[in-house]
Each structure stands twice: as C-alpha cells, then as structure tokens.
Amino acid sequence: MAQQIPLTSRLKKIIEIDGLQFRDLDGDGELTPYEDWRLTPAERAADLVSRMSPDEKLGLMVISSRPMGISQRNKDFTSHDGVLDEQHLPIKIDPHTSAGIPFEGTTEMIQGLHMRHFIMREEPTGSRIATWINTMNEVAEETRWGIPVIVAANSKNEAGAFRMGSTPEDQPFTAWPGTLGLAATGSIETIKAFAAHSRREWFSSGLRKGYMYMADVFTDPRWFRGQGTFGEDPQFVAQAMDAVVRGFQGEDGLDTDGVALTVKHFPGGGARENGTDPHYAEGRFNIYPTAGSLEEYHLPPFQAAIDAGTASIMPYYAIPSDEKSSTPQGRLTDFEQLGFAFNRETLALLRTMGHRGYINSDSGVLSKMAWGVEQLTPAERVGAAVMAGTDMFADTNDVASVREAYITGLFTADRLDEAASLLLEELFTLGLFENPYADPEEAERTVQNAEARAAAEEAHRRSVVLAKNHDGVLPLTAESLAGKRVYVELFATRLTVTELDALRRRLTEAHPGISFTTDYHDADVAILLLRPFIGSYFEFVGIGDLSIDDHSHVDIAKVRDIRAHVDTLVVGLNTLFPWLLDGIEPLADALLMGFETDYGIMVEAILGEFSPTGQLPITFPIDAAAIAVDEEGRCASPNDVPGYAKEEHMGGRPYVYVDADGNRYRLGHGLTYED
Numbered sequence: 001m002a003q004q005i006p007l008t009s010r011l012k013k014i015i016e017i018d019g020l021q022f023r024d025l026d027g028d029g030e031l032t033p034y035e036d037w038r039l040t041p042a043e044r045a046a047d048l049v050s051r052m053s054p055d056e057k058l059g060l061m062v063i064s065s066r067p068m069g070i071s072q073r074n075k076d077f078t079s080h081d082g083v084l085d086e087q088h089l090p091i092k093i094d095p096h097t098s099a100g101i102p103f104e105g106t107t108e109m110i111q112g113l114h115m116r117h118f119i120m121r122e123e124p125t126g127s128r129i130a131t132w133i134n135t136m137n138e139v140a141e142e143t144r145w146g147i148p149v150i151v152a153a154n155s156k157n158e159a160g161a162f163r164m165g166s167t168p169e170d171q172p173f174t175a176w177p178g179t180l181g182l183a184a185t186g187s188i189e190t191i192k193a194f195a196a197h198s199r200r201e202w203f204s205s206g207l208r209k210g211y212m213y214m215a216d217v218f219t220d221p222r223w224f225r226g227q228g229t230f231g232e233d234p235q236f237v238a239q240a241m242d243a244v245v246r247g248f249q250g251e252d253g254l255d256t257d258g259v260a261l262t263v264k265h266f267p268g269g270g271a272r273e274n275g276t277d278p279h280y281a282e283g284r285f286n287i288y289p290t291a292g293s294l295e296e297y298h299l300p301p302f303q304a305a306i307d308a309g310t311a312s313i314m315p316y317y318a319i320p321s322d323e324k325s326s327t328p329q330g331r332l333t334d335f336e337q338l339g340f341a342f343n344r345e346t347l348a349l350l351r352t353m354g355h356r357g358y359i360n361s362d363s364g365v366l367s368k369m370a371w372g373v374e375q376l377t378p379a380e381r382v383g384a385a386v387m388a389g390t391d392m393f394a395d396t397n398d399v400a401s402v403r404e405a406y407i408t409g410l411f412t413a414d415r416l417d418e419a420a421s422l423l424l425e426e427l428f429t430l431g432l433f434e435n436p437y438a439d440p441e442e443a444e445r446t447v448q449n450a451e452a453r454a455a456a457e458e459a460h461r462r463s464v465v466l467a468k469n470h471d472g473v474l475p476l477t478a479e480s481l482a483g484k485r486v487y488v489e490l491f492a493t494r495l496t497v498t499e500l501d502a503l504r505r506r507l508t509e510a511h512p513g514i515s516f517t518t519d520y521h522d523a524d525v526a527i528l529l530l531r532p533f534i535g536s537y538f539e540f541v542g543i544g545d546l547s548i549d550d551h552s553h554v555d556i557a558k559v560r561d562i563r564a565h566v567d568t569l570v571v572g573l574n575t576l577f578p579w580l581l582d583g584i585e586p587l588a589d590a591l592l593m594g595f596e597t598d599y600g601i602m603v604e605a606i607l608g609e610f611s612p613t614g615q616l617p618i619t620f621p622i623d624a625a626a627i628a629v630d631e632e633g634r635c636a637s638p639n640d641v642p643g644y645a646k647e648e649h650m651g652g653r654p655y656v657y658v659d660a661d662g663n664r665y666r667l668g669h670g671l672t673y674e675d
Contacts, residue, residue, distance in 0.1 A: 025146030059114025126443030181595030195247020206438030222275020231617030265316035268298030347389030363395030383410025475608025619643025
C-alpha cells in the first residue's frame, strides 16, 4: 500500500479513499485521476489536460513578470491586506516588450486569463516571498481545477547578479561570488555546495522555478552577459551545469523539494558578433566563423544539462547567421534565418540531444526581439514558434495573441495539448498539487542562515586569483607594514562617498593593527580596488572597448598619480570582462582578480590572511589589436572560439596577455604565495 504524503489545502476539501488522503481540487467529492498522487506526473497531466478547456490550456503557455503588492504605492490597488497587486494598467511598459498591451491585476491574471506562471523581479525577505506566493495560490485554489501557481526568478545567490526590481526593504539571498568567481575556484564541489545551500533558500521561500543557469561558453570577450557564465572552458562549464542542475532539482531528476531550472541560452549565447547582444537589433545574429565551433565549444554544456534532467531550456533570441558563419555546423545544416525560438532545425536538435522537458522562449520574442519574423503579427509569431517547438512564452501576459493563434489555426490542438502537458507535468513533479504553500517562518530561518553564509564566504576566498606578485611583494604582513601607512581606494560606477567611507570603516575595524590613511600623498602602500564597467543590457552603445580608463569608470589619471606617490601599489580587479590590462598591470606591483568577489575578502588576501588559490576562468587579450574589428565587421580573433584556443586560428598572431613578469593570463593561470 502507498504511504501517505503530506497535503496542505486552504480552500478545497481533503477526501479519504482507501485509508489515504487526497485534495479534492475539482470539488466533486470523488478522486479524479489528476488528484491521485499515486499516479505518475505524466499520467496526471494527461488526465487534467483532457478535462481543461482550450482557454485554460492557453493560459499556461505564458509566464509574466508580476509585481508584488509591496511594490504598489497606491494600496487601493492591492488585495489580501496589501499582498497582491491588483492594478489594471492600460499599457504595459518594460524593457522586453513593445507590444503596448494591457497589464492585468494578479487575480484577473490567475482567474480570468488562467495564467499560472509568474516571474518575481523584487528582492524582498524570504517570508514576504512565501506569503506572496501563498496568497496567489489561495486565489488559484478557488478555480475549478485548483491548478497551483509557480513563481520563477532569475538567479539570486550571486553577488552582482542581474536585477530588474527592488524595494526599500530588500533582503538578498546569501551572496556567493559571481558565476565566473565560482568557476575561478576550479572546484565542482564548491559549485555543488552553492547549489545545495541556494536550493534550500529558494524552496523555503516558495520559489520553485529558476531562470538559470547560463550554459553559454564565454567566447566573445566583449559580450555584456559573459559575466553570468561559468567561463570559457566548455568541459568545466559542462561539469558546472551538471552540478547546478542536480543540486537545485535533484540528483536523479526533479524532486518534490527541488527547484526546476530553465537552462539558457540554447544553442549558446557566447558566439556573439563582436560583443553585441540580441536584446537589440545590432546584435541579432549568432556567428560561427570557425568550422565545427558549435559542436566543439557551445553544445557540450547543454548536453550536460540535458543529461542531468533540466526541467526546461530557453533558446536565445538570436538568428544563426548564414552569411557570417562557416556552414554547416555539425548537426545544424539549414541555418534557417529565424530567431532560435522560431527555428525548427535548432529546436529539433534540442530534442535530438535528449531534452524531454518544455522549451521556454526568452523574454520579448513576440514583440521587441522577434528576430527573423518581424514582418509577422504577434499571433503569427506565436503560431510559428509553437509549431517550431516552443511551449512557453517568457515575460508576457499576451494570452490574447496566443489564443488568436490557436483559434485561427496557426498551431494545432495536438501542440496545445503537448505544451500544456509538459507544463503541468512540472507542477505535478514538484508536488505543488499536493502542497503549494510555503512556511514564511521557515523562510526567515533559512534565508541567509549562518551555515550558508560561511560556505559562501569560503567560496569568495577560493575565487581570488593572484595574477601577478612582483618580487614577492605580497602578502603585506603586519611585519612588512610596520611603520607604514596604507591607503585604500575603490573605483566603481556611481560610487558614493558614503559607500567608500563604509568600506574604509569596515577595513579599519577588521584590521586594527594596520595604519590606514585617507590621503594617498601620506601613504607608503596603496590598495586600489577597481570595478570597471562598460556596455548596456538592453541597448546598443557601440562595440565595447575593454581598456580600463575613464570610459570604463576608472579615473586612470588618479591611479597614475597614486602610483607616483607610493612605494607599493596593489590592484584588486573586479573582473566582469577579460579587460585589456596594458594600462593597469604595468603600474601594479601585485595584481589580484576577483569576480564579484567581496572586497573585504580581497583585502584579506592582500594582507596574507589566506593564500589565493583561484585560477582564471577566462583568457585575457594581449592588446586592442587582438580583438580589433575591421571595416567589414570581422574580428581579428574568432568570436566563437574560447580565448585559450583563439591563437590556433590567428595565423601566428598572439592573443594571450603577458605581464611584466612573464605571466601568461590564459585560462587556468593563478599564482600562490608559495610560487
């Protein structure tokens, strides 16, 4: 006999059959097959789909950003004691869409449009997240089938991760180094620990779907989103994807206490055209100028994610460029000039690779980023995407266009049922039909718990890379600093005096034996922490310049003046890109690199409290000529090949940066204090 599993119901009754309990979600007093947790998720999904109306199925096929009630300034537009935002906006305006359609309130979306998938953009406390999701599930429980709500978010556990929303009461989850920093540890065990701790925070807060992680290989050094990858080594990225998928979802597939991942951006977003991105028209192409690059460099991490059982995969916006690629590329032969969400050949490849979950488009493919199908109406775009293999449309509430596509025959009833079944199967597998509710008090205990913070702190230490240590100047021990004054400066975008003062105060309190000064003219030693920044997520601002100077928000004249006034200069570089280092490295006696690594921990490494062990997850270009773009838009080094292998395709020209001490800044480089 089956063993009873936990059930939670707030509105619908619980019935007993053969000594076992089940939620009576359809309210008929009998055990309907989809209510029977003894059946497989696929069996239950098939039964429910057979009962649903077309409109109920169509509502499942979109996922929309959904502001919380706490973000609504006018509380008259909220319900459930301010928890849900109910404002109906005549036009939705956001960076992903140009559709100009209305944006309904929460209850209207759930009960009127039959939507069940939402994206959280805010960063509130874990208990507030749980309360919000619980309240939406109460609204969903009232509907005739009691289909639960699932809420997704972009990755939340890395320092510097992309954010689109915020409130005055934000409480981020435990902050590990950026994904490049996790890669710099060189440790799959560290990545497994990251996934395990993060999963507990997500699950306790009721977040059961993650738009993460990027399986893209960082091959184009200018790509703005490269900082969100696990680096340029396809084999390591593949191992990392295996670790995060199993760590968040479950070791052998999606568990009832797992978080379903949407791995992105198939078939690899790293093959950019000179760093441009398909969030805007100038970057709408993936280019593969190198024979065999797609299969050799870009697909292996996705294969690893598929083999680990990722719940869904997100194709990128881009079109595979036939004009600027060496074709065919392995199993891609036709190179349809359509964005990947509309591209039958690309999505068929995804299925050939073994993906059995659903295919989740990237945000805005029905409006702003409809590359290759710009001439089609939104409904025609829906039809083209669904018949190509797309099952869900991201960051839109445009159920009307999905409905229009269906009723006008632009996609078939079979495809509607297939998509609905795949989407429901995930909800059944996660156990949301049995217990969609989270415990806000448990969320408070779990988010940023002491064990997770300690593990994250250790990962920050392991992410520090010692790139240069001229004449063994580091570590700066208490003995070597005796009688000397130390100046600390931070160069970063939009840095405030308050933030700089807070960092200096933190360092002074943490290191009482060191004599700090706020005037470099009186200093013997300077520690400069640099966070250069370029580019834009949503708009084309020109081909990226990777040099470190004023344009990248580093006052280079001040850096040089500091160099002229101190005996020892140490630079800690926050490495969001593989920067051109020829303007900074020669000035530094020692150079450390972090990847959204905590600044205090960077300073700990400089002061010898631990010896850095990190290794570069990316390769740095030798100079601007190595990444120069000619008049025809061709890069001097191939955009689709990782940095460590670019010289193989450059006719004898060098690519790898070499510093004044002869260190080569290639994938895997990293010194220790014992070297």
